[in-house]
Amino acid sequence: xxxxxxxxxxxxxxxxxxxxxxxxxxWAEITKGYxxxxxxxxxxxxxxxxxxxxxxxxEFWIKLVEVIEKNYDKYxxxxxxxxxxxxxxxxxxxxxxxxxxxKPVILTGAQAPxxxxxxxxxxxxxNSIYIAGHKLFDIPxxxxxxxxxxxxxxxxxxxxxxxxxxxxxxxxxxxxPLAEIATEIKVIKDRILNKPTEKFYVEKNIDANVLLLELxxxxxxxxxxxxxxxxxxxKALILKTYGSGNTPTSEDFIETLKxxxxxxxxxxxxxxxxxxxxxxxxxxSTDKLSKLGIxxxxxxxxxxxxxxxxxxxxxNLSLQEIKNxxxxxxxxxxxx
Numbered sequence: 001x002x003x004x005x006x007x008x009x010x011x012x013x014x015x016x017x018x019x020x021x022x023x024x025x026x027w028a029e030i031t032k033g034y035x036x037x038x039x040x041x042x043x044x045x046x047x048x049x050x051x052x053x054x055x056x057x058x059e060f061w062i063k064l065v066e067v068i069e070k071n072y073d074k075y076x077x078x079x080x081x082x083x084x085x086x087x088x089x090x091x092x093x094x095x096x097x098x099x100x101x102x103k104p105v106i107l108t109g110a111q112a113p114x115x116x117x118x119x120x121x122x123x124x125x126x127n128s129i130y131i132a133g134h135k136l137f138d139i140p141x142x143x144x145x146x147x148x149x150x151x152x153x154x155x156x157x158x159x160x161x162x163x164x165x166x167x168x169x170x171x172x173x174x175x176x177p178l179a180e181i182a183t184e185i186k187v188i189k190d191r192i193l194n195k196p197t198e199k200f201y202v203e204k205n206i207d208a209n210v211l212l213l214e215l216x217x218x219x220x221x222x223x224x225x226x227x228x229x230x231x232x233x234x235k236a237l238i239l240k241t242y243g244s245g246n247t248p249t250s251e252d253f254i255e256t257l258k259x260x261x262x263x264x265x266x267x268x269x270x271x272x273x274x275x276x277x278x279x280x281x282x283x284x285s286t287d288k289l290s291k292l293g294i295x296x297x298x299x300x301x302x303x304x305x306x307x308x309x310x311x312x313x314x315x316n317l318s319l320q321e322i323k324n325x326x327x328x329x330x331x332x333x334x335x336x
Contacts (some may be wrong), residue, residue: 003097005132007125010060011050012083014110021113023050030114034122040129041136043075052084053109055161056090058206058310064090065097065202072200074314077104077132079125084109084161087147091156093307095145095331097203100196104132105145107156111169120167124149127181139266140187142178143195144332153179153187157333158303162274164184172221173275174335193332200291205314209233212306214240214272215247221256228260236309236322238268239294240302245269245278246285254288261292266322270297270305277335295326300334308333 009015009027016255017024024030027044045067048142051060068078081091091107093254098105104267108128108173110121128148130137145156149170158175179187184276213224228234245270247257260267269289277299281287290296297305308330313320 002041002077003133003136004043004074004075005129005296006071007042007079007129008064009044010045010055010064010083011047011079012036012053012109013113014108014119014125015050016113017329019212023052024115027048032115034114036122036126036156038191040126041133042079042129042264045071049259051083053086053090055170056083056086058208061090061093061097061206062204065094065204068098071203073102075103077134078106079128079132080105080107081125082107082109084111086163088156088170088301088303089307091145091147091159092301092304092333093206093311094105094155095304095333096311097206098145098200099203099220100198100200101145102195103199104134104301106132106153107146108148111167120150124297127185130176131179131187134309137185139185139194140189140192142187142192144178146178146237149249151181152177153181153185153334157307157311157331158301159238160274160301160303164235171274174277174301175332180218181313183185203311207235207309207313208310209235209313210238210309211236212238212240215242221248221250221253222321225256225259228263228265233256234265235313236266236268238270238274238302238305238309241269241278242272243281244276244286245280245296247289249285249288254292257289259294261294266295266309266319267292268295268297268309270300270302274301275299293323295323297326298334298336304333
C-alpha cells in the first residue's frame with residue numbers, strides 16, 4: 001500500500017470564496033492555480049457540511065475522531081483543514097480522544113482564503129503535508145496532535161490563537177514549538193512525546209456541561225451562585241483568575257466557592273494571563289482556594305483546560321479522580 005496523507009476538510013477560511021466569505025465545496029475551485037499540490041501523495045475527505053469554526057460542537061468533534069479512526073490504518077498521517085477561531089479547542093480535544101496516537105495529526109488553516117493571491121493557506125497546507133507525511137520527506141515522526149501555522153509547529157493542546165489578523169496567528173506561551181519551519185523543517189526531538197507501543201483507539205464520550213467564567217472587577221459572587229443554582233446540569237466550573245490564580249478574598253466570594261464545592265462540582269483555577277501558571281498557595285487568595293480543594297490548573301491553557309474537563313466528565317469519574325487527573329499530564333497539556 002502506498003504511503004499517503006489524508007487531508008480532511010472541515011471548513012474554515014482557508015477554503016472559502018466570495019464576498020461575504022462562504023465555504024467552497026469544490027476542492028478544485030479552492031486549489032485552482034496551485035498545481036504544486038498535485039505532486040503530493042494525498043487523498044481528500046470532505047465533511048458533508050463545511051462549517052465556520054465558530055459552529056464547532058461536541059458532535060463535530062466526535063465525527064472528526066470517527067473519520068480518523070476509520071482511516072487510521074490506511075494513512076501515515078492526517079492533515080485537518082479547520083477554521084482558526086476554535087482550532088486550539090479542536091486540537092486540544094483531539095489530543096485527549098485519540099489514544100495511543102502513533103501518527104501525526106496536523107491541524108492547519110489560514111488567515112486569508114487560498115483564492116486570495118496573498119493567502120497564507122498554501123504554505124501552511126504544504127508544510128502540514130510534509131510533517132504528516134514525515135517519512136516521505138525524511139522528517140522525524142511526530143506522533144502528536146499539532147497545529148502548523150506560519151513558521152512553527154505547535155503542540156495543539158499548548159496552543160492559542162493570539163492574533164486575528166497577523167499571519168503568525170498562533171502561539172504556544174508555555175511550551176516551545178515542536179519544530180521550526182524555514183528553508184528546512186527542524187524538529188526538536190526532545191520536545192516530542194514518545195511514540196506509544198499500545199494499540200490505537202478513540203474515546204467518544206464528552207460532557208460539555210461546564211461553565212467557563214472569567215473574573216473581572218465588580219463581579220458579584222451572587223451571580224455565580226444563582227447561575228449554578230438555576231442550571232442544574234452544570235457539572236464543573238472553570239475560573240479564569242487573575243495573575244497566578246488569584247480571586248477576590250471577600251467572605252461572600254469564598255463562601256460561594258465553598259457552597260459550589262459541597263455540591264461535588266469540580267472547580268478549576270486557570271490564569272487569565274497568556275503565559276505563566278497558577279501558583280497555590282502563593283498569595284492569601286490562592287491559599288484560601290487551596291484549602292477549599294480548588295483544582296490548580298498549573299500552566300494549562302483555557303482551551304486545553306476546558307476540553308480536558310469535558311473529557312474527564314465524559315468518563316463519569318468521581319470528584320477526587322478528576323482532581324487527580326489535573327495533577328498529571330495526559331498528553332503533554334500541562335507542566336506537572
